[in-house]
Amino acid sequence: MSDQKEQRPMGNSHTLQTHLVSPSDTNHLKTIFGGNILAYIDEAAAITAMRHSGEIVVTASVDSVDFYASVKSGQIVNVESWVASTGRTSMLIYVHVSVENPATGEAKTTTTSFVTMVAIDEEGAPTEVPGVYAETKGEEEILEIGRGRKDMKG
Numbered sequence: 001m002s003d004q005k006e007q008r009p010m011g012n013s014h015t016l017q018t019h020l021v022s023p024s025d026t027n028h029l030k031t032i033f034g035g036n037i038l039a040y041i042d043e044a045a046a047i048t049a050m051r052h053s054g055e056i057v058v059t060a061s062v063d064s065v066d067f068y069a070s071v072k073s074g075q076i077v078n079v080e081s082w083v084a085s086t087g088r089t090s091m092l093i094y095v096h097v098s099v100e101n102p103a104t105g106e107a108k109t110t111t112t113s114f115v116t117m118v119a120i121d122e123e124g125a126p127t128e129v130p131g132v133y134a135e136t137k138g139e140e141e142i143l144e145i146g147r148g149r150k151d152m153k154g
C-alpha cells in the first residue's frame with residue numbers, strides 16, 4: 001500500500017445543513033425527536049467524509065452524542081460538520097448542531113457529536129483517505145480535539 005494520499009484542507013469538506021422544525025418532527029413535549037437530530041448528524045457527517053475523501057463512505061461508529069438543549073417546532077436547526085482527524089481509511093467527523101430562534105436570531109448549541117466514517121471502494125473494501133490540515137484558528141482547535149480523541153481511543 002502507498003503512503004497516505006496528499007493532505008486536503010479542512011475547509012474544503014466543511015458542511016452546513018439547515019432544517020426548519022415542523023410539528024411532525026416533534027414529540028409529546030413539542031420538542032424535536034432525538035432520532036431526527038441523529039439522522040441530521042449522520043447525513044452531515046457522511047457528506048463531509050465524501051467531500052474530503054472523494055469516495056463512498058459508511059458510518060463505522062457514532063462515537064459520542066451529547067444533547068445540551070431541546071429544539072421546538074418553528075425553530076431553525078443548523079448542522080455543521082468538519083473532518084477532525086483521519087486514519088488510513090477512516091475519518092473522525094466533528095458535528096455541531098445549533099438551534100436558531102428566527103424571531104431574535106439568537107443561536108445556541110443543542111448537540112455535539114463525533115462520528116467515524118470509513119471510505120470504501122467499489123468492492124466495499126476500506127480504501128485510503130487523504131490527511132487533513134487546518135487553515136484557520138477555529139479549524140486548528142477542531143484538529144486538536146480530534147488528536148485528543150484519537151489518543152483516548154488508542
Ligand SMILES: CC(C)(COP(=O)(O)OP(=O)(O)OC[C@H]1O[C@@H](n2cnc3c(N)ncnc32)[C@H](O)[C@@H]1OP(=O)(O)O)[C@@H](O)C(=O)NCCC(=O)NCCS
Nearest residue numbers: 058059060061086087088089090091116118120124125126
Ligand atoms: C466500517 C467497515 C467498512 C470496516 O470494515 P473492516 O473490515 O472492519 O475494515 P478494517 O478492519 O480494515 O477497518 C477499516 C477502518 O475502519 C475503522 N473501524 C472499523 N470498525 C470501527 C468502529 N466500530 N469504530 C470506529 N472505527 C472503526 C478501523 O479502525 C479502520 O480505520 P483506519 O483504516 O483509519 O485505521 C465495516 O465494518 C462495515 O462495512 N460496517 C457496516 C457499515 C454500515 O453499514 N454502516 C451503516 C450502518 S446503518
